Amino acid sequence: MLDSECITPLPSDPKELADFIKTLPREVVEQFVKNWRGKTDALERDHAENRIFDALLRRLESGE
Numbered sequence: 001m002l003d004s005e006c007i008t009p010l011p012s013d014p015k016e017l018a019d020f021i022k023t024l025p026r027e028v029v030e031q032f033v034k035n036w037r038g039k040t041d042a043l044e045r046d047h048a049e050n051r052i053f054d055a056l057l058r059r060l061e062s063g064e
Helices: 014-022 026-062
Strands: none
Touching: none
């Protein structure tokens, strides 16, 4: 189990963050990007589904 004390906080400064990322192994960065894209894609799908459900609900409520 990870302890929050052993996790290095990411720098908030963009330059420092870029420098920090350069120190990480390529595999770590690639996995992070893959995870981020997966979560972003899932979030976009959820938003699209919500828009569809909202539109269907409006049609049902209006009697169309």
